[in-house]
Amino acid sequence: MKYLSRPLIDWAIHEIETKYPEDISILVGHKGWRIPEDGEEVAFNFFIPATDKGYSLAQTFIINEIGYDLFPMSWERVEGLAEVNESLTTCLADGIILYARNEKDKARFIQLQQALKDHLADHSFTFNKALEKINSAMELYKTMAFEESLCHVRKGAGFISQYLVEAIATSNGTYMKNGPQDIISTLKDFKQVPVHFIGLYEQLIKAEQVEVIKTLSYELIKMTRDFFS
Numbered sequence: 080m081k082y083l084s085r086p087l088i089d090w091a092i093h094e095i096e097t098k099y100p101e102d103i104s105i106l107v108g109h110k111g112w113r114i115p116e117d118g119e120e121v122a123f124n125f126f127i128p129a130t131d132k133g134y135s136l137a138q139t140f141i142i143n144e145i146g147y148d149l150f151p152m153s154w155e156r157v158e159g160l161a162e163v164n165e166s167l168t169t170c171l172a173d174g175i176i177l178y179a180r181n182e183k184d185k186a187r188f189i190q191l192q193q194a195l196k197d198h199l200a201d202h203s204f205t206f207n208k209a210l211e212k213i214n215s216a217m218e219l220y221k222t223m224a225f226e227e228s229l230c231h232v233r234k235g236a237g238f239i240s241q242y243l244v245e246a247i248a249t250s251n252g253t254y255m256k257n258g259p260q261d262i263i264s265t266l267k268d269f270k271q272v273p274v275h276f277i278g279l280y281e282q283l284i285k286a287e288q289v290e291v292i293k294t295l296s297y298e299l300i301k302m303t304r305d306f307f308s
Contacts, residue, residue, distance in 0.1 A: 102133035137151050223293065
């Protein structure tokens with residue numbers, strides 16, 4: 080199969096330059112979300128609109144049964160990534176500028192990448208940010224404890240475990256480099272992980288009973304809290 084990343088990037092840049100010359104600040108690529116046929120090519124990932132019109136650039140493609148997404152993130156959301164506020168930190172940390180409207184926009188993005196790097200090197204910041212994520216997991220658990228639907232409980236457990244994984248990553252001065260993918264293999268690379276966390280996490284993924292999922296979620300939260308204590 081012929082690689083598609085380069086042609087898609089060329090298409091996106093052409094769209095921007097011809098239809099949105101003042102409406103897109105930055106087009107960002109990433110090496111993490113590409114198909115094997117693309118080799119070392121960078122795949123486009125997201126763009127930062129400069130105007131409301133710019134959001135219209137968003138597209139979803141299905142080519143040869145493979146999905147490709149070009150999605151928008153506002154400057155405010157990207158600033159949140161620099162503050163380690165969500166799971167897509169890698170989009171900023173490992174983002175590669177494919178197009179910039181001007182040098183000012185380019186510099187703004189690079190400054191946010193540096194801000195993120197500085198935050199992750201600050202032990203006080205990473206510890207407090209990790210505690211924030213644990214608290215978010217605890218708040219979710221309070222609601223999940225009263226749910227009876229397997230669907231809702233599994234969804235709640237998914238968010239709880241994601242917050243806890245992010246807390247552990249942040250405490251290690253890093254982030255989930257593959258986003259919400261390959262979580263277990265990424266955890267195994269961290270220097271400090273609560274003992275038995277990975278095993279419980281794997282059990283949670285496979286659990287099919289409501290009460291079992293609730294119990295495992297509680298144990299993961301407690302284990303992570305004890306680890307930070």
